Amino acid sequence: METKRYVMIKVAQETCKNGYRNVLRDLVTIPEVHFIEQLDGIFDLMVQLECPATVGYAVADRLLAKRWVKNLQVLQVEPAEPGETMPPTVLEMAAKA
Numbered sequence: 001m002e003t004k005r006y007v008m009i010k011v012a013q014e015t016c017k018n019g020y021r022n023v024l025r026d027l028v029t030i031p032e033v034h035f036i037e038q039l040d041g042i043f044d045l046m047v048q049l050e051c052p053a054t055v056g057y058a059v060a061d062r063l064l065a066k067r068w069v070k071n072l073q074v075l076q077v078e079p080a081e082p083g084e085t086m087p088p089t090v091l092e093m094a095a096k097a
Contacts, residue, residue: 003053004034006075007060008043015068020045023068032059043073 011023020038027033027047032055035048049059060074 002050003056005049005051005056005060007047007049007063007072008039008075009045009047009063009072010042010070011044012068012070026066026068030059030062 011020016023023045024036027036027045032049032051033047034050035046037046038044039046047063049056051059057074060072063069064072
């Protein structure tokens with residue numbers, strides 16, 4: 001099942017000599033990236049990923065390995081198609097047991 005994940009990225013300032021141009025060029029080469037928005041505040045970018053639930057965190061790990069990423073946080077996971085439901089989380093399954 002395809003999911004949307006929103007990843008907040010703090011960019012390492014020493015890698016932004018020309019603004020975010022190189023960062024954005026790098027991000028658009030990642031097939032799972034569907035949306036990029038520049039932010040003001042603690043994080044510099046919000047990136048929307050669309051990918052199967054099983055590979056979402058692997059994509060976030062690939063982003064974290066980029067030299068221009070200082071840190072990141074995955075905010076939300078939701079079904080990509082309206083009306084689809086997400087499988088239960090580990091905590092939800094444990095609560096039912």
